[in-house]
Amino acid sequence: MxxxxxxxxxxxxxxxxxxxxxxxxxxxxxxxxxxxxxxxxxxxxxxxxxxxxxxxxxxxxxxxxxxxxxxxxxxxxxxxxxxxxxxxxxxxxxxxxxxxxxxxxVGALYLAYEQLKKTLAKEGLFDARWKQRLPALPQKIGVITAQSGAAIRDICSTLERRYPLAEICLFPAIVQGPQAAPSVVRALELAESHGSIDVLILGRGGGSIEDLWAFNEEAVARAIFSCRIPIISAVGHETDTTIADFVADMRAPTPTAAAELAVPSREELFERILERKRSIYISLSNQIKHERKRLTTFRQSYPLQFPERLYRPFTEKLSGLDDRLLRSRNELTANRKAEHNRLDRMLSFYSPLQRIKEEDRNLKLVNERMTRAIQSELRNKTEQFGSAIRMLKALNPLEVMERGFSIAYKDGTVANSIIGLEIGETLQVRMQDGIVESEIKSITMKDEEEK
Incomplete structure (x- = not known):
């Protein structure tokens, strides 16, 4: 093939x-x-x-x-x-x-819900230790939900009925569809940057799991966890549970229930005020009765019936202390006067002008002694320096050369002996004013010269 x-x-x-x-x-x-x-x-x-x-x-x-x-x-x-x-x-x-x-x-959304729930629970985002307490009497309440819808109407009507003192701040957000999660995150960030919100309600009405899915997104869960404002989650109906419910500081079954959790009831506040008023009245009445009883007991006591006996010992003690104080003052005055006289006599004996003159004479004597000592030391040092100069000059080989002596060198080394010298070699002879070269013609030992 x-x-x-x-x-x-x-x-x-x-x-x-x-x-x-x-x-x-x-x-x-x-x-x-x-x-x-x-x-x-x-x-x-x-x-x-x-x-x-x-x-x-x-x-x-x-x-x-x-x-x-x-x-x-x-x-x-x-x-x-x-x-x-x-x-x-x-x-x-x-x-x-x-x-x-x-x-x-099992549905894909339900599986995703369970997976994210497990992950966030493992990280601790659902732990009770991170939950913030709701304020007892909030001044400003933030609401994150759709701008129009049943949820915002229910929340506003409930807050107005229960606690009309609170101010409502709406942070509108998309709560359904693919843009819902980013919109809720932006609303949370805007509410936190507002700076004066006491509590936040995050919610919407009921619906299918697809409708509520934005509140199961990881970005929304982490934004709720990071928010420093206490958050009430109110997503869907009572049977609906989202990831936001687990992360939030408190969960409400409906938006209306969230508004009820956020503020106290006006009737409950009135009742609490009346109860507190009654409690204060009873407490003050009991206190007044107790103090009146103590006053009666004091009035009937022995010291108050005979008050002069109560302070008589203190009067006697005060009189004794007054006598001791007078004696001590007289003794102290006499001692100080004697001391003053003694110091006055000493001051007149040791006149400051006389002391100054005496110290001036001492200073002049010290200056004269120091001057003589310095001059004597200077003469000694001058003589020592001149002696050293004369000795150095006597030992200076150039001075010796001036008297007719010279120094012979062989290969740059002083030749101070005939040993090692040979006839015919050249020597360098240093004289007072220069150097000459000379050739050895003969060598004569010292002993032969004496003979």
């Missing part, structure tokens, strides 16, 4: 891929199975294996489709999938490309 009859691997794979694409039964297929080897790529793509008890198929869900998922695919989850089957050319494997996915047996 000719070599041209053989197909390349790439050509064969492309042919099979075209077959897959041409088969209408492989488009928009509905498959159910169990997720395995789930990998969520940072780019947003999801790769996994879809399997049952007999087979498995590699699957991919690209970011454009994965972005619409309300839940997070997890290992072992049973799902219902819609997608296309095609060939991945690089590996030559057929693969399921997923367009939509939902949990098998």
């Amino acid at each position: 000719s070599e041209n009859a053989y197909l390349s691997v790439h050509s064969l794979t492309k042919y099979i891929k075209r077959k897959f694409e041409a088969d209408p039964y492989l488009r928009n297929v509905f498959v159910k199975g169990e997720l395995s080897n789930v990998k969520i790529h940072p780019s947003g793509h999801i790769y996994f294996t879809l399997k049952d008890d007999k087979s498995r198929i590699q699957s991919a869900m690209f970011r454009s489709a994965a972005g619409s998922l309300k839940f997070k695919p997890e290992e072992g989850m049973n799902v219902l999938i819609t997608g296309d089957v095609n060939v991945y050319e690089s590996s030559g494997q057929y693969q399921l490309y997923v367009q939509s996915m939902q949990p098998d047996g």
Whole structure:
């Protein structure tokens, strides 16, 4: 067979891929199975294996489709999938490309709700230690809900009926649809930046889980948790429970109930004031009776019936202290006067002018002694310096040369002996005013010269 009859691997794979694409039964297929080897790529793509008890198929869900998922695919989850089957050319494997996915047996929104609830509970966002107490008598009440609707009407009418002193500040928000969650987050931020809101009511009327889904979004939950204003969540009816209800500082079954929780009742306040008034009246009456009884007891006491006997010992003691004070004053005055006379005599004996003259004479004597000592020391040092100069001058070899002496050098070293010198060598002779070179003609020992 000719070599041209053989197909390349790439050509064969492309042919099979075209077959897959041409088969209408492989488009928009509905498959159910169990997720395995789930990998969520940072780019947003999801790769996994879809399997049952007999087979498995590699699957991919690209970011454009994965972005619409309300839940997070997890290992072992049973799902219902819609997608296309095609060939991945690089590996030559057929693969399921997923367009939509939902949990098998439970709704996608409910699964997403449970997953987020579990995550936030693990992080501690539902813990009671983070819950803020509602103010007893709020001055400004913020309301985050739709600008028009039954919720805001119910809240306003309830607040006006129960506690008309409170000021209502509406922060309108979209509470349904894809833009609801960002709108609620912005309203929370705006309410917190207002700076004077005492309590916030976050709510809307009832509806399906899809209608209430904005209050199950993670962004809304974290915004509620971060808000420093106490928040009452009132989303839906009494049977509806959202993530916002768990994160908020208090949950109310309806918007009307939230308004009742936010403020005290006017009738209850009046009753509390009257009760406090009665309590104060009874307390003061009992106190007055008690003080009157004490006053009667004091009036009938022995000291108050004979008051002069009460202060007589103190009068006698005061008189004795007065005598002691007078004696002490006289003694102190006499002692101070004697001391003053003694000091006056000493001051007249030691005249300040006489002391100054005497110290001046002492200062002149000290100056004269110091001058003589310095002059004597200076003469001694001058003589020592002159002696040292004369000695240095006597030892200076140049002075010796001036008297006719010279110094012989051999190779830069002083030749102070004939040992080591040979006839014919050249010596450098340093004289007073220069250096001459001389050649050794003869060498005579000192002993031979004496002979």
